[in-house]
Amino acid sequence: MFRPTVKSFLLFVLTGLLLAGGCMPARERLPGYLSLRLKADPTSLDPALITDVTSGSIAAKLFNGLVKMDESLRIVPDLASGWTISDDRCTYVFRLRGDVTFPDGRGMTSQDILYSFERVLDPAVRSPNTWVFDRVAKMEAENDLTFKITLTKPFSPFLGLLTMPAAYVVDRHAVEALGPDFGAAPVGTGPFQLVQWLHNRMLRLSARKDYFDGSPKLKGITYRVIPEDLTAIAEFEIGNLDVIGIPSPEYRRFMDSSKWRPLVVSLKGLNTYYLGMNCLKYPFNNSKVRLALAYAIDRKKILETFYEGRGVPAAGPVPPALRSWPAPELVPFDPKLAVQLMREAGLPEGSEFSLYVTSEQETLDLAEIIQDYLAGIGLKINIRQLEWSAYKAAINRGEADLFWLSWWADYPDAENFLFPTFHSSNLGAGGNRTRYINDKLDGLIEAGRSSASDKSWKEYKKAEYLIADEAPWVFFWHRTDYAVRQPWVKGFRLYPIYTVDKGLVVETIPMHHAIDSGFGFEPGGG
Amino acid sequence: MTRAAVIILFVIILGVVAGPPISGYNPVRIDLDAIKLSPSPEHPFGTDNKGRDVLSRTLYGGRVTLLIVLGASGITFVIGMLVGLVSGYFGGKLDLLLMGIVDILLSFPTLLLAIGISILMPPGILSVLIAIGSVGWVGLARLVRGQVVVLKESQQVEAARALGASELRILFVYIFPQSLPVALVALSMKMGGFILSEAALSFLGLGVQPPWPTWGSMIGQSRIFITSAPWMVTFPGLMIGFAALSFNMLGEGLRDRLNIFR
Numbered sequence: 001m002f003r004p005t006v007k008s009f010l011l012f013v014l015t016g017l018l019l020a021g022g023c024m025p026a027r028e029r030l031p032g033y034l035s036l037r038l039k040a041d042p043t044s045l046d047p048a049l050i051t052d053v054t055s056g057s058i059a060a061k062l063f064n065g066l067v068k069m070d071e072s073l074r075i076v077p078d079l080a081s082g083w084t085i086s087d088d089r090c091t092y093v094f095r096l097r098g099d100v101t102f103p104d105g106r107g108m109t110s111q112d113i114l115y116s117f118e119r120v121l122d123p124a125v126r127s128p129n130t131w132v133f134d135r136v137a138k139m140e141a142e143n144d145l146t147f148k149i150t151l152t153k154p155f156s157p158f159l160g161l162l163t164m165p166a167a168y169v170v171d172r173h174a175v176e177a178l179g180p181d182f183g184a185a186p187v188g189t190g191p192f193q194l195v196q197w198l199h200n201r202m203l204r205l206s207a208r209k210d211y212f213d214g215s216p217k218l219k220g221i222t223y224r225v226i227p228e229d230l231t232a233i234a235e236f237e238i239g240n241l242d243v244i245g246i247p248s249p250e251y252r253r254f255m256d257s258s259k260w261r262p263l264v265v266s267l268k269g270l271n272t273y274y275l276g277m278n279c280l281k282y283p284f285n286n287s288k289v290r291l292a293l294a295y296a297i298d299r300k301k302i303l304e305t306f307y308e309g310r311g312v313p314a315a316g317p318v319p320p321a322l323r324s325w326p327a328p329e330l331v332p333f334d335p336k337l338a339v340q341l342m343r344e345a346g347l348p349e350g351s352e353f354s355l356y357v358t359s360e361q362e363t364l365d366l367a368e369i370i371q372d373y374l375a376g377i378g379l380k381i382n383i384r385q386l387e388w389s390a391y392k393a394a395i396n397r398g399e400a401d402l403f404w405l406s407w408w409a410d411y412p413d414a415e416n417f418l419f420p421t422f423h424s425s426n427l428g429a430g431g432n433r434t435r436y437i438n439d440k441l442d443g444l445i446e447a448g449r450s451s452a453s454d455k456s457w458k459e460y461k462k463a464e465y466l467i468a469d470e471a472p473w474v475f476f477w478h479r480t481d482y483a484v485r486q487p488w489v490k491g492f493r494l495y496p497i498y499t500v501d502k503g504l505v506v507e508t509i510p511m512h513h514a515i516d517s518g519f520g521f522e523p524g525g526g
Numbered sequence: 527m528t529r530a531a532v533i534i535l536f537v538i539i540l541g542v543v544a545g546p547p548i549s550g551y552n553p554v555r556i557d558l559d560a561i562k563l564s565p566s567p568e569h570p571f572g573t574d575n576k577g578r579d580v581l582s583r584t585l586y587g588g589r590v591t592l593l594i595v596l597g598a599s600g601i602t603f604v605i606g607m608l609v610g611l612v613s614g615y616f617g618g619k620l621d622l623l624l625m626g627i628v629d630i631l632l633s634f635p636t637l638l639l640a641i642g643i644s645i646l647m648p649p650g651i652l653s654v655l656i657a658i659g660s661v662g663w664v665g666l667a668r669l670v671r672g673q674v675v676v677l678k679e680s681q682q683v684e685a686a687r688a689l690g691a692s693e694l695r696i697l698f699v700y701i702f703p704q705s706l707p708v709a710l711v712a713l714s715m716k717m718g719g720f721i722l723s724e725a726a727l728s729f730l731g732l733g734v735q736p737p738w739p740t741w742g743s744m745i746g747q748s749r750i751f752i753t754s755a756p757w758m759v760t761f762p763g764l765m766i767g768f769a770a771l772s773f774n775m776l777g778e779g780l781r782d783r784l785n786i787f788r
Contacts, residue, residue, distance in 0.1 A: 229750055249575070249750045298558075305558040306576060361750060368737045369576060372556040383736050 032219030033204075034489070034508055035242045037232045041200045041225050044183035047168035048120045048127040053408075056165045057498040058223065061205060063168035063188030066094050066113065066147070067159055069500050071493075073321070073412040075159045079108065079169060079189070080147070089154035089452065090137075096145040099212045102171045103193050110141035116169045129166035156453040160411030163499050191216045191502055200225050217491070217507035242489045242508065246482040248362055251308055254484055264484045267494035268312065270319050270409035272417060274473035275370060278398055280435040288345040290471040293402075294331040295338035297373040299476050306369060310482065314475035316464045317407070317417045321496065324414075325461040328468035331475075338377045349378035356384050356400035358391045363404055370404070396429040405433065406479070412497060414460045418445050422467055436472035528779025531772040538769055542592055545585030553578065553586040554737040562755045572757035574748065584761050587739035592769075594655050594740070595720045599713055601659025602666055607702075607709060609663065610670025615678055615697055625671065631664045637726055644732045654733045658723045662716055669712050673705040707784040715777035718770035725766055741766045 029035060042055040047063055050056050068078040080094035100108040117139055120127045138150040151158060174187035186194055192205035206220040226232040229247040236244040246254050254260045277284040284290055300313055315327045357367045364385060371381040386394060395403050409416050420431030423445050427435050441463055448459030485492045491505040557577035565572040571580035613624040640657040647653035677683060683700050725742025727733040734740050741762040748758035
């Protein structure tokens with residue numbers, strides 16, 4: 001039984017040596033194609049079924065929605081050339097572009113939009129994304145180029161929701177022909193089309209020459225499925241991948257290397273990392289205990305040392321880029337105050353709590369650090385590592401005392417960091433996993449949601465300050481993401497939300513140009 | 527060979543038993559000001575990505591790992607011996623039944639079975655030990671049974687039977703000691719495998735829970751740092767290699783010395 005282990009280890013080492021020696025031909029490279037890495041095979045590319053970022057980022061290149069988001073997160077036209085919003089802020093009328101076609105040449109009309117949206121709501125499709133449309137009262141295709149949506153009541157982030165994959169427009173003929181297989185052979189109006197998908201190995205997209213918004217500079221994109229970080233790094237370093245997200249253990253190495261440092265791109269992500277506490281459970285139903293935990297953990301120090309400064313400290317749930325008001329004050333590190341708060345709350349030393357984490361390496365590392373800090377104020381933490389879906393189920397049930405999680409924006413609105421995560425209607429799976437219930441907060445968030453989008457921030461500000469005081473989360477940081485590109489890749493950047501990137505700007509320049517311009521790169525073989 | 531194996535094992539056991547107090551650091555104490563330090567007189571094996579001393583973690587982890595190996599060997603020995611003796615000596619339907627069970631268990635990959643068993647129990651040293659031990663005995667039982675089938679026909683046993691010795695006396699006074707060498711050799715060879723099983727289970731997060739280290743979990747947690755802080759994974763890896771190797775060499779040495787399996 002152990003032979004195979006030893007053998008595969010040797011094989012691994014040998015492969016590593018071969019790769020490092022650069023004598024492996026780069027089989028899956030085509031000129032003009034951008035080669036990217038996926039950590040896992042996409043679950044489905046059917047927009048109605050997509051819930052993960054990996055699939056969503058690929059779908060963004062195959063499909064379009066009525067509106068999309070630009071780099072600075074403003075809502076801009078996509079399939080719609082413009083829109084009007086009625087005075088009661090309930091009716092949206094979209095004017096559509098007339099030059100949009102599917103790959104088979106058929107023109108896209110408002111009927112296709114109606115079909116796509118109704119499909120998401122069709123119980124037979126079992127879409128997990130019906131919530132995107134749950135405030136919609138009526139949808140009408142008034143004529144071929146006019147589409148009208150009526151909401152049940154005013155909802156300021158609605159246009160943001162329409163940028164999500166669930167609101168992408170699919171090719172009705174392909175859906176009807178393929179049925180459930182549409183997820184494996186998706187067809188849309190986007191700048192790319194899927195030409196090949198070898199499951200768990202690679203996907204290939206090719207650019208459409210007739211894309212309405214100007215054809216992409218690339219000939220296509222090759223996504224290679226490489227689960228192991230180390231393998232992906234090796235593939236990148238020998239030039240088989242064009243861009244790679246930097247895994248945290250490798251961050252220092254790339255940043256300290258004079259060769260790679262200039263090629264690193266970074267982005268302050270729309271996310272918040274936090275330690276969640278179950279606010280319905282003793283003793284975390286007491287805000288003093290919750291604050292004590294925040295005072296007991298030196299989050300700034302963890303960010304600067306262990307996390308190597310890959311983020312900014314979080315003072316509240318809303319990321320700085322979405323906050324148009326001054327941030328609440330950071331809770332400082334003060335273990336003495338933490339102990340005092342614990343005493344006031346009557347929590348005895350030596351109390352034991354469970355801390356749930358996923359099986360991801362970095363998460364476990366952080367859990368161990370949190371465990372160490374809380375031992376400092378006399379709390380015993382038992383770490384429970386669970387596989388992702390088991391973890392999610394346990395957290396949604398409210399089984400854990402403490403858990404480590406992050407919240408990432410679905411659409412760029414402060415509301416997305418307040419309503420799903422702290423409103424009492426979203427307990428558990430909805431996003432309020434700390435089970436925090438506060439009528440006053442509910443009122444503030446609701447008021448913000450129904451006021452005009454340029455005024456809602458006043459309510460959101462009050463809501464965030466209340467959350468900071470009540471501390472159902474211990475706020476850690478907003479993480480910055482890093483990627484590194486090859487010198488022959490031009491126009492690559494990271495985007496705050498995956499749907500922004502349609503792959504129109506990035507390009508690869510022929511290898512000899514890269515070498516001419518001073519980068520001493522060997523062509524990546526084959 | 528055998529001597530070398532014994533010396534290596536002795537050094538490892540000595541280090542592991544006496545080690546943690548000597549190394550001067552608490553194996554779970556996190557020091558965020560001493561992250562990923564390369565080996566130095568202060569930290570001979572360097573520090574990990576949370577500033578913990580790798581030497582004291584390796585020594586402490588060895589304690590846990592060797593404890594698991596010892597416990598699993600104990601379980602393997604007791605169950606394997608018992609099943610082998612009973613099955614081989616009494617034969618008949620009982621033999622058929624027991625060997626049938628053995629056949630069934632042998633048809634599963636052992637690691638898969640161990641994973642299955644350890645999932646049923648709360649994670650910890652004890653459950654790893656039971657998981658590994660309860661799949662390890664199968665091969666041993668089969669081996670011992672074969673030995674017993676031969677031994678029970680031997681003249682010595684026949685003589686004892688003629689003198690009116692009871693079945694139990696024959697089994698434990700005449701047959702057991704003679705089947706012992708084979709069992710011991712097989713067991714010492716298995717021990718190397720147990721270390722790797724523990725490593726595999728802890729690597730998968732089913733073993734001893736953090737922050738307490740074992741060699742396997744240290745490798746599992748640090749392998750991603752092999753390019754940026756290689757000492758984190760190298761030292762526990764070397765220890766696993768040395769320990770598994772010397773258990774195997776010990777087994778081979780015993781086999782040569784006890785003159786079996788010629």
